[in-house]
Amino acid sequence: MEAFANVFRREKINPAEVEGESFHRYSRTIMKEELKKATREGNRHFSHFGPDANLFAELEELFRCYGENGTGQRRHYLHSQEEVDKAGIEGLIPGDFTPWEGLPENSDMLFYQGLHGCVVTEDADVARYVDLKLGIAPVINMEWIQKIHRDTNQRGYSEKTVINTILRRMHEYVHYLIPQFQCTDINFQLVPTVDTSDPFFATEVPAVDECVIVIRFRDPEQFGIDFPFLLSKIDNSWMSRRNSMVVPGGKMGLAMELILTHILRQLMDAK
Amino acid sequence: MSKKHPIIAVTGSSGAGTSTVKDAFEHVFRREEVNPAVIEGDSFHRYNRAEMKLAMAEATEQGNVNFSHFGPGANLFSDIEGLFKTYGETGGGKRRLYLHNDEEAAPYEGLGGGEFTPWEDIPEGTDLMFYEGLHGCVVTEDVNMAQHVDLKIGVVPVINLEWIQKIHRDTSQRGYSNEAVMDTILRRMHDYVHFIVPQFKSTDINFQRVPVVDTSDPIIARDIPTPDESLVVIRFRQPDDFDVDFPYLLQMIQNSWMSRRNSIVVPGGKMGLAMELILAPILRNMLGK
Numbered sequence: 153m154e155a156f157a158n159v160f161r162r163e164k165i166n167p168a169e170v171e172g173e174s175f176h177r178y179s180r181t182i183m184k185e186e187l188k189k190a191t192r193e194g195n196r197h198f199s200h201f202g203p204d205a206n207l208f209a210e211l212e213e214l215f216r217c218y219g220e221n222g223t224g225q226r227r228h229y230l231h232s233q234e235e236v237d238k239a240g241i242e243g244l245i246p247g248d249f250t251p252w253e254g255l256p257e258n259s260d261m262l263f264y265q266g267l268h269g270c271v272v273t274e275d276a277d278v279a280r281y282v283d284l285k286l287g288i289a290p291v292i293n294m295e296w297i298q299k300i301h302r303d304t305n306q307r308g309y310s311e312k313t314v315i316n317t318i319l320r321r322m323h324e325y326v327h328y329l330i331p332q333f334q335c336t337d338i339n340f341q342l343v344p345t346v347d348t349s350d351p352f353f354a355t356e357v358p359a360v361d362e363c364v365i366v367i368r369f370r371d372p373e374q375f376g377i378d379f380p381f382l383l384s385k386i387d388n389s390w391m392s393r394r395n396s397m398v399v400p401g402g403k404m405g406l407a408m409e410l411i412l413t414h415i416l417r418q419l420m421d422a423k
Numbered sequence: 424m425s426k427k428h429p430i431i432a433v434t435g436s437s438g439a440g441t442s443t444v445k446d447a448f449e450h451v452f453r454r455e456e457v458n459p460a461v462i463e464g465d466s467f468h469r470y471n472r473a474e475m476k477l478a479m480a481e482a483t484e485q486g487n488v489n490f491s492h493f494g495p496g497a498n499l500f501s502d503i504e505g506l507f508k509t510y511g512e513t514g515g516g517k518r519r520l521y522l523h524n525d526e527e528a529a530p531y532e533g534l535g536g537g538e539f540t541p542w543e544d545i546p547e548g549t550d551l552m553f554y555e556g557l558h559g560c561v562v563t564e565d566v567n568m569a570q571h572v573d574l575k576i577g578v579v580p581v582i583n584l585e586w587i588q589k590i591h592r593d594t595s596q597r598g599y600s601n602e603a604v605m606d607t608i609l610r611r612m613h614d615y616v617h618f619i620v621p622q623f624k625s626t627d628i629n630f631q632r633v634p635v636v637d638t639s640d641p642i643i644a645r646d647i648p649t650p651d652e653s654l655v656v657i658r659f660r661q662p663d664d665f666d667v668d669f670p671y672l673l674q675m676i677q678n679s680w681m682s683r684r685n686s687i688v689v690p691g692g693k694m695g696l697a698m699e700l701i702l703a704p705i706l707r708n709m710l711g712k
Contacts, residue, residue: 289639292582315616322612326605326642333639341639345682347658349579349623349631352616362682364654368637392635392652 153265155408159416160263168259170214172266173229175207176200180247202324206268208276215281218255218262225252260420270332279335283419287336294344294358296351315352337374338411340404341366363401366392367411375415385410428514429709430507430552430571431459432559434622435578436585440632440655440694444578445555447698451706452553460510460549464556465521467499468492472537493557493614500566503558507571510545510552517542550710560622569625573709577626584634584648586641601642627664628701631656632691653691656682657701665705675700 160167178186183205190198198204210225217224228250230236236244244250255262270279270287279285290298296318303314333339343366344358369377372395382397383389386407389399399407433448435441452459470478475497482490490496509516522528524536531540545552560569560577569575580588586608593604623629632655634648659667662685672687673679676697679689689697 287639289637291633291638294581319613319616323609326609330640330642333637334642336639339637339639341637343581343633343635345633345654345656345688346686347623347629347631347656348581349577349626349629349658350620352620353624364635366635366637368639396636398635 155405155412156263159409159412163413163416163420165260165416165420166258167261167263168218168226168255170226170262170264170266171229172264172268173231174227174249175211175266175268176229176249177205177207179249181245196320197323199321199324201267201321202328203273203275208268208271208273208278211264211268211271212276212278212281215262215264215278219281222255222259223257224255224262226255227252260423267329268332270335271328272331272335273328279332284415285336285338287333287339288342289333289339290342291344291348293348293351294342294363297348297357300352301357311352335370337370339366339368340408341368342401342404360401360404365399365401365404365407366396367399367407368393368396370395375418377411377414382407382410426511426573426709428511428551429573430511430554431574431576432554432568432572433576433578434557434559434626435576435630436557436580436619440580440630441555441578443694444576444630444698447695447702448553450699451703455703455706455710457550457706457710458548459551459553460516460518460545462506462518462552462554462556463521464554464558465523466519466539467503467556467558468521468539469497469499471521471539488610489613491611491614493611494618495563495565498558500558500561500563500568503554503561504566504568504571507552507554507568511571514545514549515547516545516552518545519543557619558622560625561618562621562625563618569622574705575626575628577623577629577631579623579629579631581631581633581638583638583641584632584653587638588647590642591647605642625660627660629656629658630694630698631658632694648691650691650694655689655691655694655697656686657689657697658683658686660685665708667701672697672700 159165176183186205187198200206214224214226228239230239230244230246230248230250232246236246239250241250268278269282270285272279299318300311300314303309304311342363344363346358346362348358369375372379379391379397383391386399386403389397389403392398433441433444468475478497479490492498506516506518519542520540522531522534522536522538522540528534528536528538534540558568559572560575562569589608590601590604593599594601632653634653636648636652638648659665662669669681669687673681676689676693679687679693682688
């Protein structure tokens with residue numbers, strides 16, 4: 153999220169950053185075992201999208217705790233050998249977590265980026281402690297194209313394996329990821345303007361210039377959103393509903409920075 | 424590509440704009456004085472509505488969680504292929520109608536909504552076959568519809584939009600709960616991915632409706648995006664095959680633009696216009712006029 157980094161730097165905001173993957177329940181090695189076990193037991197829906205593979209309650213607790221006193225526990229998920237080396241902790245391999253640690257002191261706000269920032273289940277309500285809820289939601293065809301590309305080209309999986317993974321995760325995708333977008337304050341949705349009708353065949357991921365961004369404000373008045381200002385600043389943008397504007401794909405960064413600067417200032421002032 | 428008995432297949436789910444396509448074709452057929460043999464995809468369902476319910480219950484009992492109207496279990500794939508083959512060769516073949524409701528069934532004695540009429544011969548002297556349904560370009564190990572079709576058109580929404588439409592129709596018109604509709608969508612997903620989606624890689628022209636309002640949660644999206652709230656992406660697999668004249672289209676369709684060398688984007692409200700502009704010359708060429 154480069155736009156956030158830019159706004160934080162310019163506005164001299166010091167964020168405590170939390171990555172969604174650090175709240176996975178299992179390390180990569182154990183996840184593989186758990187997936188096998190689930191399959192053996194006939195659970196066809198076990199995935200990184202749902203409550204069984206994530207620490208929703210711990211995430212809620214972090215948000216609650218930070219909101220009250222600016223502290224809380226976080227850790228890091230180590231994606232690669234490079235990150236393992238950087239962490240410099242004996243005995244860890246890629247796919248492991250670093251030990252839990254206290255958040256750095258004196259941060260101005262907590263910045264969470266991941267799949268579950270607004271999850272509400274019977275056991276956990278993460279959304280209620282969040283002051284600004286942003287959704288970044290591609291249309292599903294596009295999301296599938298991206299996953300297929302990444303997993304087949306970079307990770308060497310067969311297309312069939314990737315399709316099966318997508319289908320396996322569908323249940324939790326629909327039940328845990330999608331419902332979050334109904335409570336988000338602002339959604340940024342990447343909409344391709346090239347044919348994505350067979351996501352499994354599309355030879356290229358649509359480029360940014362081949363997309364438009366739909367930006368929807370749940371309640372534009374809540375943050376005093378000035379649409380005429382945004383429309384004048386962002387070339388070729390237009391309103392598609394009273395609370396929604398469309399900007400060319402290449403203007404996503406500009407649009408985010410304009411919107412976020414305005415809102416983050418309000419959040420800082422309200423402290 | 425003038426051929427004696429050409430076949431046009433419009434493949435796509437209802438609600439995606441298939442009715443706009445149908446209207447556009449009807450206009451062009453009328454203006455060009457073309458007499459089509461119309462085939463509706465759902466007349467090749469394997470089961471009538473009552474039988475389908477039983478088949479579904481049985482499949483569920485046997486642990487088949489993917490049984491749906493999208494796949495080979497519930498459709499007469501080889502009969503569709505057979506019809507295409509016969510028509511292409513002779514201009515004849517058998518068809519029937521699926522009666523969606525009692526109103527449609529009224530003229531047929533002894534038949535009710537959800538049943539089929541008996542098979543009958545296609546009238547003689549038609550100029551072409553016009554198939555509209557979900558399976559016009561299916562290719563599996565056992566069947567190959569696509570090889571018999573001379574003009575393959577895909578009408579496809581992005582999935583979010585398709586879900587919104589289904590959820591709307593099923594909850595507001597048919598009284599199902601959100602949850603029940605979502606279960607159906609998930610149950611059909613396997614067949615959708617394996618039998619519906621792959622067709623769109625062989626189609627000659629795809630019309631894809633893309634909403635420009637937020638559809639990130641299709642389940643709560645309260646209104647189906649209107650044509651004015653969407654764009655239509657039109658992709659030609661091989662623009663040269665049909666001598667597509669992009670500058671002409673760009674001129675004729677206000678606010679249209681090219682997004683790739685073979686793709687043009689038009690405002691949602693212009694879908695019908697775009698179709699008629701594109702289809703008329705192709706049809707003339709096809710019939711050797």
